[in-house]
Amino acid sequence: MGTLGKETPKKADILDTIGHTPIVEISRMSPSQEVRIFAKLEGNNPTGSLKDRIAKYMIEHAEADGRLTHDKVILEPTSGNTGIALAFIARRKGYKITVVMPENVSVERVQLLQAYGAEIIFSDGSKGTNGAIVVAEEIASKDSTYFMPYQYGNTANPLAHYETTGQEIVEDLPETDVFVAGLGTGGTLMGVGKRLKEYNPGVKIVAVVPHPDDVIQGLRSLEDGFIPPILDLSILDSRIMIESQDAFRVTRELMQKEGIFAGISSGSVVCCAMRLAEKMEKGNIVCLLADGGWKYLSTSLWTREFTDLKD
Secondary structure, eight states: OOOSSOOOOOOSSGGGGSSOOOEEEOGGGOSOTTEEEEEEEGGGSTTSBTHHHHHHHHHHHHHHTTSOOTTSEEEEEOSSHHHHHHHHHHHHHTOEEEEEEETTSOHHHHHHHHHTTOEEEEEOGGGHHHHHHHHHHHHHHHOTTEEOOOTTTOTHHHHHIIIIIHHHHHHHOTTOOEEEEEOSSSHHHHHHHHHHHHHOTTOEEEEEEEOTTOOOTTOOOGGGSOOOTTOOGGGOSEEEEEOHHHHHHHHHHIIIIIOOOBOHHHHHHHHHHHHHHHHOSSEEEEEEEOBBSGGGGGGTTTTSOHHHHTO
């Protein structure tokens, strides 16, 4: 029998396992034989999401320039994944951390944060991450003990994706024609988009956004009134709106057809790629699957119909 994949060198630290995630073809999801769709599996990071990349960069840049010392408490508004990634790194490096998150996030996110020892402050769920940002900023303004990495305005966020995620795609699939990712903080699209366009100016960068009346955890609509400071819309070639019903359906199809257990935003990204593929004669589309499905098991997404989930 052959070996399962290539050997990987031993790592000195769990933080060294962040990144270098695999790209796999998901041929059963493409509506055209001439258009190949690939998935970059960010769920393979230590805490199960791409946010491990930016958490590591934001913390280590802050340590390097003296903004973060062990007498500080890390404070961050989050929909879950960034908070979990920061809590993971805070635990490893010996920092205290407080996260502000909407009260309606999945229970698994709360449990993971608690497991890593984070203090959790819940914000109004109806106000989403925008509400969490306001609460965190109020807390930070009143107490200098807190250090807020602030993923929405921290240049280390897109830098992490420029130097790692984007570079990995260039190395693993240099013939990428379209890159599709969900719009959250904008860091992924900005960093990867910049790196891919440097390599191939003709590549298209597509942002997936939720329908204004929908909520897809991890995605944001710019119509909500908050535009992340790190977001440069000129890097984007288009924004495509995906409804939550389609995101849920394709998330399930990813499991059923490809065996890929991914989060809900990943379903929206692949759904978008499938629509783009229908309009392309040929080419390669890379989808960034932001996280694995573990944090969404309590939604019963894989065992109930969408109409039942809304009840």
